Amino acid sequence: MKIAVLKFPGSNCDQDAYHSLRDDLGLQAEYVWQDETSLNGYDGVFLPGGFSYGDYLRCGAMASRSPIMNEVRRFANEGRPVIGACNGFQVLCEAQILPGALLRNVDEKFICQDVYLRAETHRSPWTEGVTSTIRIPIAHGEGRYVASEDLVKQLEDKEQIAFRYVDAAGERSSTANVNGSVDAIAGVLNERGNVLGLMPHPERATRARLGSVDGRTILQAFQLVAA
């Protein structure tokens, strides 16, 4: 399993992702620049966090129109594993590979803290390993997930809601939903379940020294798919 860690101008979690995948999960990983036109030889994609194109216009807007995204779309359609964390999630939404959009946090603050997540479906490799409440960090100013009422219902019906923000006991509460996302949604899947976008950073929680290893339960999807 060889993972392409994409780099856009302004990506800044690419090294976190690279080292997490290689050093902590024992996978192969290489950086792939946004102007590349082929992902041949790769089995999965990681779209990292950061501030691609300085968040100009809208978060992820310009990055989502870069050449490599045609290949990401191909991977998504072929059922290969694709994950976007933080800015990577915003890029996937802007590319309309995932539904909905991300807006400024309801309190207008950049939030950098640990959050608790509950997996809302187990039909995807991205959530299969998440059997209990997990704790991983967030660091974003624009992570309020928005979708119309109809879309939220559709996501619910098709089991596309991957994660919700919960408290330590695994229950939903207004304080747990730190950025004011609709229905406390922290991560969503495409219809097929092979593409995950989420605001929290699983790659920042894959070794004890980082304070949590819970991110492994998500990223192990790459291994599950390979097996």
Add this chain to the structure above:
Amino acid sequence: MPRIRVIVTLKPSLLDSAGRTVADSLVKLGYSELTTARIGKVIDLEVTSYDEARVKEMCDKLLANPVIEDYRIEGVIE
């Protein structure tokens, strides 16, 4: 050269948290009649020749995200 002004606004159904913060500040400054402020974007384009369909395409392809925003094209100055 023709200049075109594109106005991009957040869909009315969505909370504009930045606009809300600005409105709160104006109320604190004494403008108690104010109930809402919403912040949008103004994008001025300059083109060598104006073709409405192509400017619309620019809006649909990049300048506005139809999931969260509306746009209108105004002020074409030849």
